[in-house]
Amino acid sequence: MKKILVTGALGQIGSELTMYLRKLYGFDSVIASGLHKKDNAVVIESGPFELIDVQNAKQLYDCVKKYNVDTIIHLAAILSAVGEDNPSLAWKINVDGLFNTLEVARENNCAVFTPSSIAAFGPTTPSDQTPQLTIQRPTTMYGVTKVSGEILCDYYYQRYGVDTRGVRYPGIISYVTLPGGGTTDYAVHIYYDALLKGKFTCNLSKGTFMDMMYMPDALDAVVQLMEANPENLINRNAFNITAMQFDPELIYLEIKKHIPDFTIDYNIDRVKQKIADSWPNSLDDSAAQEEWGWKPKYNLESMTIDMLDKLKEKLAK
Ligand code: NAD
Ligand code: AKB
Numbered sequence: 001m002k003k004i005l006v007t008g009a010l011g012q013i014g015s016e017l018t019m020y021l022r023k024l025y026g027f028d029s030v031i032a033s034g035l036h037k038k039d040n041a042v043v044i045e046s047g048p049f050e051l052i053d054v055q056n057a058k059q060l061y062d063c064v065k066k067y068n069v070d071t072i073i074h075l076a077a078i079l080s081a082v083g084e085d086n087p088s089l090a091w092k093i094n095v096d097g098l099f100n101t102l103e104v105a106r107e108n109n110c111a112v113f114t115p116s117s118i119a120a121f122g123p124t125t126p127s128d129q130t131p132q133l134t135i136q137r138p139t140t141m142y143g144v145t146k147v148s149g150e151i152l153c154d155y156y157y158q159r160y161g162v163d164t165r166g167v168r169y170p171g172i173i174s175y176v177t178l179p180g181g182g183t184t185d186y187a188v189h190i191y192y193d194a195l196l197k198g199k200f201t202c203n204l205s206k207g208t209f210m211d212m213m214y215m216p217d218a219l220d221a222v223v224q225l226m227e228a229n230p231e232n233l234i235n236r237n238a239f240n241i242t243a244m245q246f247d248p249e250l251i252y253l254e255i256k257k258h259i260p261d262f263t264i265d266y267n268i269d270r271v272k273q274k275i276a277d278s279w280p281n282s283l284d285d286s287a288a289q290e291e292w293g294w295k296p297k298y299n300l301e302s303m304t305i306d307m308l309d310k311l312k313e314k315l316a317k
Contacts, residue, residue, distance in 0.1 A: 001070065001227070004072075005060075005063060005064060005067065005069045006018050006021070006030065006072075007076040009075065011075060011077075011180050013075055015176055015177040018047075019043065019046065021222075027047040028047055031049070033049065052076075056100075057103060057104060061108075064104055071111045073222065076097055078181075079142060079183075081185075090142055090145055091141065098114060112156075115167055116168040117168055118171075119140060121136055122137045123278045128282055129282055130280040130284060154237050166238055168239065168240050169218060170212050171187055172214075173188050173191075173212055174215035190202070191304075191308065191311055194308075195259070195308065202267075203267060203268060204247075204273055205248070207247050208247050208276045209245050210281070213241070214296075216297065221294065225294075232292060234287070234291055235291060239285070241283070241296075242285050242296075243298055251304075255308070257304075
């Protein structure tokens with residue numbers, strides 16, 4: 001990776017990944033892009049920034065030409081809960097936007113990283129230790145777009161030799177930018193509410209287990225996979241990766257170790273609960289371990305210590 005374009009760079013993952021890549025590859029070598037120039041001043045001002053709507057292939061093409069981009073990190077997307085509210089927008093951005101990105105990559109010989117998600121699985125998928133290759137019949141529009149994206153990336157590699165790579169992220173937990181309307185968002189909001197209010201109302205029920213990951217591991221995964229020797233990649237796209245599994249009660253109890261008066265109650269969001277129930281309890285990520293050395297650094301305990309420290313600092317400003 002020498003000249004990198006990040007789409008959706010102002011979102012939860014993009015805002016941190018852009019800065020991480022700029023530190024590794026040089027501030028002028030990472031072009032951030034987004035729909036607007038609001039928020040995240042650090043990302044907008046610390047290196048090149050372009051307004052790009054991924055529905056507009058010409059904007060993507062012109063930017064790739066202007067900066068001689070060789071790698072596109074494609075993060076622009078609509079997440080699960082927002083996608084259920086507006087399925088047609090989710091299809092346009094997640095599938096048509098990815099199609100435009102892959103076409104521009106094909107025309108300009110770029111590599112492409114695209115994240116899929118645990119949402120690419122559904123209620124008929126084996127939910128414990130979900131294998132790399134298994135049944136994928138998701139019941140959300142977000143999940144439908146993620147499976148389509150996985151297959152589209154495979155197609156561009158097989159048909160045109162575009163160097164497509166990607167992972168299936170679990171829920172990502174972070175303190176820099178708030179999550180953008182997913183089902184796993186509760187696992188971020190619980191830390192904010194623990195510190196700001198001392199109590200949290202959870203929209204998913206006890207016993208709802210899902211895979212999760214702390215942001216530093218999610219960022220490392222991109223660099224490790226994109227720098228991996230292609231000869232070792234059997235799967236290329238949509239690698240299962242995970243770092244931990246918990247339900248609302250377990251994360252609550254972990255936070256309570258540090259904030260003893262913290263309380264939780266439940267007010268279930270039926271749409272989000274149905275989505276969460278259709279996703280795996282735990283992924284088998286052995287293919288990622290074997291093919292490119294995937295190994296997360298954080299578990300629930302170490303993530304909670306770091307999240308509370310960093311959030312306390314942020315909220316005190
Ligand atoms: P996010 O919602 O925080 O950010 C997405 C960004 O895309 C936003 O800044 C939004 O403004 C932008 N965007 C929306 N429509 C656009 C368009 N037409 N053109 C350009 N930009 C547009 O999402 P995120 O959490 O940062 O997710 C990034 C990627 O990772 C997505 O593909 C998502 O599906 C995947 N993922 C995220 C998680 C997670 O927990 N955050 C988990 C699994 C997979
Ligand atoms: C969501 O909940 O929609 C995302 C995801 C797991 O893809 N966080």
